[in-house]
Amino acid sequence: MSNECKVDGGRRRLIVATAAVGGVGAIVALVPFISSMLPSERAKAAGAPVEVDIASLEPGQMMTVEWRGKPVWIVNRTPNMLETLPKLDDAVADPKSEKPMQPAYCKNEGRSIKPEILVAVGICTHLGCSPSAKFKKGSEDGMDSSWLGGFLCPCHGSTFDFAGRVFKNKPAPDNLEVPPHMYLSEKRILIGEDKKGA
Numbered sequence: 001m002s003n004e005c006k007v008d009g010g011r012r013r014l015i016v017a018t019a020a021v022g023g024v025g026a027i028v029a030l031v032p033f034i035s036s037m038l039p040s041e042r043a044k045a046a047g048a049p050v051e052v053d054i055a056s057l058e059p060g061q062m063m064t065v066e067w068r069g070k071p072v073w074i075v076n077r078t079p080n081m082l083e084t085l086p087k088l089d090d091a092v093a094d095p096k097s098e099k100p101m102q103p104a105y106c107k108n109e110g111r112s113i114k115p116e117i118l119v120a121v122g123i124c125t126h127l128g129c130s131p132s133a134k135f136k137k138g139s140e141d142g143m144d145s146s147w148l149g150g151f152l153c154p155c156h157g158s159t160f161d162f163a164g165r166v167f168k169n170k171p172a173p174d175n176l177e178v179p180p181h182m183y184l185s186e187k188r189i190l191i192g193e194d195k196k197g198a
Helices: 002-037 041-047 079-087
Strands: 050-053 062-067 070-076 117-121 132-134 150-152 181-185 188-191
Touching (some): 050 062, 117 188
Antiparallel strands (some): 050 188, 070 117
16 A cells, blocks of 8 residues: 555656646747747837937038938038028928928928937938938039039939928929937937927
């Protein structure tokens, strides 16, 4: 009788050990499956707001960062660049930025929160090419003598001023997009989010 009890106890331990190993194996097998349903770090980063330090961005310089897989330009405009904007109201298609290509707080002459800093998505609204910065005036930069500077799309010749406003009679139908953004401090910008949580 005591022999039988010893055998039964051994069987019980074997059954418990087998069940535990089987349970651990099932959990290990499920981890990759569950992980595949969660967004990757890259996917999270693609849609997440991007924090940018602009402390080293000098007047007349531009930097590019990526947000949601798009190039976003940050331009520190000089006083001369800003002076060109009112002169071009008759030449651009949407001088008062009536079309919703920017948040309401950027619906102003410079299409910006701070006059000197432009934040714009660097994608032409025609076919999605990326325009080039052409900051020099006139023929110095290969442009005609009336050119005051801005951005040129090499694909079909759309031109934009220093506020990202498209010139009339160009293939691009709209101004460059201004993404939601906010200042975290004097020299730090958060792109992709604003005070309203857009």
